[in-house]
Amino acid sequence: MQNRRNYRIVVTIVxxxxxxxxxxxxxxxxxxxxxxIFLVVVFLTFGIVYLIALRKEDNS
Numbered sequence: 001m002q003n004r005r006n007y008r009i010v011v012t013i014v015x016x017x018x019x020x021x022x023x024x025x026x027x028x029x030x031x032x033x034x035x036x037i038f039l040v041v042v043f044l045t046f047g048i049v050y051l052i053a054l055r056k057e058d059n060s
Contacts, residue, residue, distance in 0.1 A: 015047035
């Protein structure tokens with residue numbers, strides 16, 4: 001199987017950065033919608049999932 005470690009690292013960083021940016025936007029402005037909260041949760045979830053995949057790849 002092809003090694004996708006670099007891809008997973010990039011996707012993890014991008015997802016966690018986007019979650020942070022959206023969370024900061026929600027925190028700073030009182031004018032946000034449910035979509036902003038949803039995006040924080042989705043990006044954070046994907047970031048954590050890829051982080052777990054990276055950890056499992058290192059252990060095997």
